[in-house]
Amino acid sequence: MTDGDWAIVTKDLRKSYRGRAAVDGLDLRVPAHGVHGFLGPNGSGKTTTIRMLLGLVRADSGRMRIFGTSVPRALPEVINRVGAIVESPKFFPTFTARRNLDLLARAIGAPRTAVEDVLDRTGLRDRANEPYRGYSLGMKQRLAIAATLLKSPDLLIFDEPTNGLDPAGIHEIRGTMRRLADEGHAVLVSSHILAEVEQVADTVSIIGRGRLLASGSVAEVVGDRSGAVRVGIADPDGAAQVLGTAGLVVRRDGEALVVEGERDPARVTYLLAQQGRYVNSLSQVGAGLESVFLELTSGHELGAPPHVAPEGGERS
């Protein structure tokens, strides 16, 4: 596959702030179809990467391409194929939704009917004449999505789109992303919550400290790494020491312990019982980004080669 067959390709992308690397040699490939989760903990470089792709932040070095077009040098050539919401939606607070959209539509020469069309598609028509500042966060997100749709983009970028949303809002955004992908758009969604993205993403890339840790389909990346065991026990510190000595990855979660990457609760109870320690409660928890992320980085130098390469992609 050539770079043009991918929605986004970055090679050895780097960006530092005051000598501290925010993005550190990132090689990223986002397929031209489907939902791609761009995952990493807070501060891992997701937003900086997105901002560099959109020309809002200058990269120190490296190469970026969107649909094969080199950015930011030729960004104006491809910008109309890209709709993006970076961090939270940002519009003029005193303007109505319709006014905000109208200004953006005029900037790209979109027909006036486009505004009404995207208002309909996002269910905002009835409240389109209200000032943006009065909108709930969910409505702001819908307006931001409406703005991205003004361009009829081939690629949609959502940066932490569910931050601050209630469950209904999160569900709605997920549904919207899935629908857009099913309509043929490529969707890149960044998040620090894998569990949230894995319900909607077809492929994911996981980054940490600005470097790619893993990339591929959700099943491939999460695969056997999923699972953790939550242990309630009287002396969590002592128990953590026992489990740690046995080679398990353990972290404190309040008064409980979470054994990362462990799918067999029996092994946990066995190891503890051997040392005369008995659990009060035991439960399996699904994989979160944190558990996968900890496993990916545990025992490896940060930025180790990704475990799984996307289909048709390169191992890097």
Added chain:
Amino acid sequence: MRLLGVELTRLRSRLAIVLLLSIGLASTALFAWAAFGSAQPMTDAQLAEAETQWELARQDWEETGDEQVASCEEAEAAESEAAGEELDFGCDELAPQREWFFWQPPPFDEFVGAALSSGQMILCLVALMVGVTFVAAEFASGSIGTWLTFEPRRIPVFVSKIGATALAGLLFGLVWTALFMAANAAGYALAGSEVTIAATQVHTVARAAVLAMAVAVAGAGLAFVVRHTAAALGIAIGYLIGVDMILLGAVVPGGQRWTLVNNITAWITGRPVSYYEDSCTVEAGGTVCDWVERTVSMSQGGVVTLAMVLVVTVVALLTFRHRDV
């Protein structure tokens, strides 16, 4: 042109800007009141009192005029001898004149020029705030980031925002100065004084419009650099106090020639602005200082103001083009 049109729409839609411009335009009404007060002829009581005072002064002069002139000339001669040069005490102008006691309003043209010297503060302040808030609010709300994901070419974005600010400043300057003139004329007319409209007043309106445009552009430029309304206004006010008034106005020798206040006043009034510098020479008897009158011409005022706006605009462009958003 498309971006410029969008920016003009955005500017028109901003409630804060509409309010600022409205307050600025409404402020011209205050000048009607001031003009009315200044153009009031003397009342009958004041006329009677003036007549009495004039008569007293005339009688006193008839009685003691020769003595006053002689005393004056004696003092003039003594001081001239002491100074080693011929001094003029104006002894031949001591006789009281009737017009000294009967005040007349200044000619309309002269009054308007003086009023504009103080009125320009309002014009410039409103133009500055419009320019600053128009750009800074976009950075504060973060909508500039959204905007750049639709139009990533920063130079056209910059030019369109500066262009819209310039047009708004120009229009505001034209309307404000026209209303200012009309308000002063109304005040004069209501007071029963003569109002004469001269070509110079039309030129004044044009110069004020250009000035408002320049100040608005400078405000927008500052906002591109510091990205915050209060910070941009603080820098502008800090410059006026720290650099204009203190450094150039009082510390740097010859600095008054370059103060914004002097240059802007010269430009907008169309008349030279005078200031005084002390010129000192060391002589045998010690250091002798004298006040020397210097002027800032209208053309210099225009060039200096334009140069400052250009500097701010270029710095703003470079900043916006290269800095992360």
